[in-house]
Amino acid sequence: MMMTVTGVGVALPGADSAAALATASRPGDAVEPAAVLGKKGLRYKDRATQLGLCAAQRVLTDAGLLADGVLTVDGTRTAVLVSSNLGNVDTVCRVVRTIADEGTHGVSPMDTPNASSNIIASEIAIRWGLKGPNLMLCNGPASGLDAIRWGAALLRSGRADHVVVVGVEPDNEIARGLVGGPLVDGAAAVVLEHAQAAEARGATVRAVIGAHTRGLDVAGTIGELAEVESEPAAWYAPAAAAPALSQGLPVHDLAAVWGELSGALGVVQCAAAIGALDAGADGPMWLVAGTDSDDGVATLVLRPPVPAVQPAAV
Amino acid sequence: MRVPIIGVGAVASVGRDADEIFAGLCAGRGALGPMRGFDSGLYNGKQLFEIDDRPEGTDRTLRATGFLLDAVAQAAADAGLGDDLSGVPVLVGTGLRELRSAELWWRDGAPFGVDRLHFGTALRERFGTADTLTVSNACSASLYTLALGADLLALGEADTVIVAGVDSITESMHGLADRVQPNPPTALRTLDVNRRGTILGDGAAAVVLRGEHVKWPGGRLWGRLRGVGMTCDAKHPTAPDPAQVAEAMRQAHRLAGTRPEDIDMVMLHGTGTPLNDLVEITAYGEVFQEAAGRPVLTGIKPMTGHTSGSAGLMSLVTTLQTMATGKVPPLVNLDEPIEEAAGLRLVRAREEKHEVALAQVHGFGFGGVNAVAIVEGS
Structure with a gap:
């Protein structure tokens, strides 16, 4: 059973596509959700939810799952997985401070949905009627690659035919205080999607999902990967992981460009790697999220799409 | 499964x-x-x-x-x-x-x-x-x-x-x-x-x-998980939707290969909010139809409080213990059941004895995330 990537959506400062992400050397202007989604329905949604909706709209459109704002596939067979560590931390901290200063009459009931960390995943489901499994992963530095792994697991288990995976992190004073610097x-x-499902609806395969591992350290997890995958053509990995990687190959440390990516990292790595593959880069791409000083390290391999087999001439 | x-x-x-x-x-x-x-x-x-x-x-x-x-x-x-x-x-x-x-x-x-x-x-x-x-x-x-x-x-x-x-x-x-x-x-x-x-x-x-096919060295077998259904309302950030709650139950039965009439006990999500309980019991009635009066229904939140993310597994652990002992904990504080629960076998006030071989466990959450598990005793 071959799993594939059939769409990429990007909503990063100054980058609105996989191609722009793959070539960006520094962040540009801030993402303006109202310009992407329209103003309607954005009021009271937190920044992380708005950014997640922007990327979701772009990926659904890019994959051909959305045409003229209408879903082209069965919403009950479409799952949503979102990865974010800091998503609603600002709302939670702001509310507790307001309660201490003014009592509960000072807080706004409009913050209630945002007090639950899964607000991003549920708002994406609501906007486009995606009724399949809906999961919010808040799993630390490796969370973004974990989301890809578990998204593929939902396909393999037959729980969904299409999986939308979003990685998002907002930047604000509270999140900066927790991670120690600016966020993306x-x-x-x-x-x-399954390769067969992609083929059946005429979707363009952008990459094939290879093996994944999760373990205690970088050297061990990429060692496991090397047992089942052919040599990488490039790495997407945090700078701190670089010493453990095979030398002489390009290493893309996306945090150096975008600031702290936290739970978004693995998904941004996928999007950037596919941008590079689209532009003709050699694969496979080996993705690493998490370092030896974190709770775990996740890896994932993305291979270039397999050329369609031409029928033999008769 | x-x-x-x-x-x-x-x-x-x-x-x-x-x-x-x-x-x-x-x-x-x-x-x-x-x-x-x-x-x-x-x-x-x-x-x-x-x-x-x-x-x-x-x-x-x-x-x-x-x-x-x-x-x-x-x-x-x-x-x-x-x-x-x-x-x-x-x-x-x-x-x-x-x-x-x-x-x-x-x-x-x-x-x-x-x-x-x-x-x-x-x-x-x-x-x-x-x-x-x-x-x-x-x-x-x-x-x-x-x-x-x-x-x-x-x-x-x-x-x-x-x-x-x-x-x-x-x-x-x-x-x-x-x-x-x-x-x-x-x-x-x-x-x-x-x-x-x-x-x-x-x-x-x-x-x-x-794993089902893993050789097992022995020890206690509490029960077996038959299936878990999971759906999303995709409707409202905080208010539940009976249609997708019902669908989570149906999906759980499809995955488990069971039917509502096989269920001996339902462990309710039962948060005690006006909306949750109404939606939950309405969806239950819609899925169970004429079998709705067969299983006993209970829940643990009146005694544990709403333990949020742990609530579903807390209910499952309690269900496994009921299966092991035949004791069903009661829905305390239930003095006058809502009309929609009329004719249902609610366990009230005190513990009841009941043999439970197959049970259904509910968990519903903000964001319209619904999950229903079917578990059988050992």
Whole structure:
């Protein structure tokens, strides 16, 4: 059973496509959700939710799952997985401070949905009627690649035919205080499908999902990967992981460009790698999220799409 | 699917382990009490179902993490796994992660970092496992991770998986509910005409799942997981939709290869909010039709409080104990059932004896995330 990526959505400062992401050397202007989604329905939604919606709209459109704002596939067979660590931390901290200062009459009931961390995943489901499994992963530095892994697992288990995976982190004073620096304030997304399902609806395969591993350290997890995958053509990995990687190959440390990516990292890596593959880069791409000083390291391989087999001439 | 469940663990306001909790529930002993960690002068609702582990009027960080480690250690010990869980994935469902610690960090300057907002860091330190997952799926989170755990085994990616759920109450969640409840509930009254809302509780629960085809060295078999359905309303951020709640039940039966008339007991989500209980019982009636009067119905939240992300697994652990003992804990505080529950076999006031071979467990959450598990006794 071959799993594939059939769409990429990017909503990063100054980058609105996989191609722009793959070539960006620094962030540009902030993402303006109202310009992407229209103003309607954005009021009271937190920044992370708005950014997640932008990436989701772009990926659904890019994958051909959305045409003229209408879903082209069965919403009950479409799952949503969102990865974010800091998503609603600002709302939670702001509310507790307001309660201490003014009592509960000072807080706004409009914050209630945002107090639940899964607000991003549920708002994406609501906007486009995606009624399949809906999961919010808040799993630390490796969370974005974990989301790709579990998205593929939902396909393999037969729980969904299409999976929308979004990685998003907002930038604000509270999130900066927790992670110790500025965050990306953006999102990226991919759509995952079975190769057969993609072919059946005429979708363009952008990458094939290879093996994944999760373990205690970088050297061990990429060692496991090397047992089942052919040599990488390039790495997408945090700078701190670089010493453990095979030398002489390009290493793309996306945090150096975008700031702290946290739970968005793995998904942004996928989008950037596919942007590079689209532009003709050699594969496979090996993705690493998490370092030896984190709770775990996740890896994932993305291979270039397999050329369609031409029928033999008769 | 018949996934063996070979270990259980739990901690809640009513008890510090699964047996103590079950004994308390069967005795009809709830644990609602004056709030201990928050300043009661700030709230209309001054009662919570807290785990009593700190001096009154003070709070500290990482309580949820502590509850989780307790529940996982209990379940691992029960399954004979010991404290080294390297190679055993641990999947944690939670509504509020360590957001209470983030609150204390922001408001009071308590030491806290982003590496402990999810539970992987503590699980690795304690049990040596690097394959961990924190899923923040509101109040159905731990039934969602139950589904993921069963899927992981079915895909052959692991031989043994620990699935857990945990939450400690955050002041922001309690405060936002309190804001719109000038007359807050003094008791949690599932399905009662006079129910006035839910009351939050601390808790953690864990179960150990073993692959169906993995050779098993023996030990206790609590029961077998038959299937978990999961759906999303895709309708409203906080109000539940009966259509997708019903669909989660139907999906669970399809996956389990069972029928509503096979069910002996339904463990309700039963939060005690006007809307949840109405939607839940309406969807139940729609799915069960003429079989609706057959199983007994109960729930644990009137005694444990709404333990959010851990609630689904807490209900599952209780269900397994009912299957083992034939004792069904009652829906305390249920004096006058709503009209929609007329003719149903609600277990009220006191424990009942009932042989349960197949049960259905509910978990529904903010964001319209619905999960329903079907479990059979050993």
